[in-house]
Amino acid sequence: MTTTHDSGTYRPPAPGRPDIRQRTLRTDRWWLPPLANALGLATFVVYATIRSLWGSAYYVEQYHYLSPFYSPCVSASCIPEASHLGQWFGEMPWFLPYALVSLPFLLLFRLTCYYYRKSYYRAFWASPPACAVAEPHTTYSGETRFPLILQNAHRYFFYVAFLISILNTYDMVLGFQSTDPITGQTSFGLGLGTLILLINVIGLWLYTLSCHSCRHVTGGRLKHFSKHPVRYRLWTTISKLNTRHMLFAWLTIGTLILTDFYVMLVASGTISDLRIVN
Numbered sequence: 533m534t535t536t537h538d539s540g541t542y543r544p545p546a547p548g549r550p551d552i553r554q555r556t557l558r559t560d561r562w563w564l565p566p567l568a569n570a571l572g573l574a575t576f577v578v579y580a581t582i583r584s585l586w587g588s589a590y591y592v593e594q595y596h597y598l599s600p601f602y603s604p605c606v607s608a609s610c611i612p613e614a615s616h617l618g619q620w621f622g623e624m625p626w627f628l629p630y631a632l633v634s635l636p637f638l639l640l641f642r643l644t645c646y647y648y649r650k651s652y653y654r655a656f657w658a659s660p661p662a663c664a665v666a667e668p669h670t671t672y673s674g675e676t677r678f679p680l681i682l683q684n685a686h687r688y689f690f691y692v693a694f695l696i697s698i699l700n701t702y703d704m705v706l707g708f709q710s711t712d713p714i715t716g717q718t719s720f721g722l723g724l725g726t727l728i729l730l731i732n733v734i735g736l737w738l739y740t741l742s743c744h745s746c747r748h749v750t751g752g753r754l755k756h757f758s759k760h761p762v763r764y765r766l767w768t769t770i771s772k773l774n775t776r777h778m779l780f781a782w783l784t785i786g787t788l789i790l791t792d793f794y795v796m797l798v799a800s801g802t803i804s805d806l807r808i809v810n
């Protein structure tokens with residue numbers, strides 16, 4: 533007999549399983565977390581894509597603020613002052629970001645992140661939609677095949693992201709300067725923008741260092757901690773950070789958007805930076 537239930541066509545239970553015809557017996561709003569995840573991730577992707585390709589309002593010359601979506605700015609399309617590492621390419625066509633050397637790696641770093649995988653496997657692929665809610669799929673091969681087997685390359689993106697975090701730190705330190713527009717003299721300066729850049733960089737370090745691959749390479753793959761006291765200490769600290777990895781993943785989505793948005797407002801002249809010193 534074929535009947536239907538709330539997930540579509542009725543599938544008879546596997547041998548030995550009780551014949552429960554509902555997709556799930558959960559009565560809570562189990563669909564809320566995957567929905568929130570899908571909206572949060574989609575917002576970030578749309579914002580980051582638009583802003584990375586925007587091509588203006590990413591650098592405040594007077595206070596040396598550079599948006600993280602434009603670091604490093606290595607194309608001839610960049611404002612020369614914003615090119616902290618020089619200009620390696622000619623003019624960028626509209627469909628390529630100025631920070632072409634970093635953004636693809638950062639995208640792959642987050643795309644292969646163990647936390648984000650959980651998040652988008654649930655939110656976009658319903659695999660599973662929630663615990664104890666039947667999947668819409670009839671087959672499942674996990675991460676055993678191409679392309680998902682490539683998720684195993686995460687550690688290499690971690691290494692690159694580590695270097696990019698150093699670069700973001702350098703950009704942030706430059707934000708502690710103020711250039712007098714009349715005399716051209718540069719001296720120490722501190723504004724709200726500097727603090728926002730600082731908070732963003734702290735967040736990026738917390739996210740990067742709390743990575744599961746970081747935990748593995750520092751000490752997680754060792755067998756005898758007693759023979760590696762330094763790596764054991766490192767592993768202990770990173771394990772503590774790692775328990776908050778989900779939090780840091782969302783926190784940095786927020787700080788990245790906030791930092792870029794603030795730099796955009798100041799660079800476009802919409803608001804002026806709130807200065808604390810100079």
Ligand code: FES
Pocket residue numbers: 641642644645646647648686690739740742743744745746777
């Ligand atoms: S596991 Fe999330 S960044 Fe490595």
